[in-house]
Amino acid sequence: MERNYSETNSGDTAIKTCDMEADQNSVEAQYVRTGGDTVNHLWDHNGAGPDNCVRSGTGKAINKHRTCEQRFAWPDVCGSWAYRP
Numbered sequence: 001m002e003r004n005y006s007e008t009n010s011g012d013t014a015i016k017t018c019d020m021e022a023d024q025n026s027v028e029a030q031y032v033r034t035g036g037d038t039v040n041h042l043w044d045h046n047g048a049g050p051d052n053c054v055r056s057g058t059g060k061a062i063n064k065h066r067t068c069e070q071r072f073a074w075p076d077v078c079g080s081w082a083y084r085p
Contacts, residue, residue, distance in 0.1 A: 006031075006042075006067040012084050015062055018053040019044045029056075030078070031065035 003020035006029035017029035029042040044054045061084065068078040
């Protein structure tokens with residue numbers, strides 16, 4: 001998962017997640033928007049890489065997000081939460 005990533009846009013109102021590895025593992029951005037505690041999910045299911053990105057629509061500011069990789073028959077691997085300043 002070292003090369004996969006997610007990031008918000010300059011206004012923190014949208015997010016993208018990018019699968020940079022051709023390993024057949026799906027990549028997910030988990031994120032929480034202002035005013036809620038629901039964890040939203042943005043998936044790139046094809047696991048194909050390189051530079052394969054999926055973008056969300058815009059909405060309320062994203063307060064925190066992290067990148068996860070789904071591994072077949074193994075626990076998912078997630079990075080640390082990144083928080084909006």
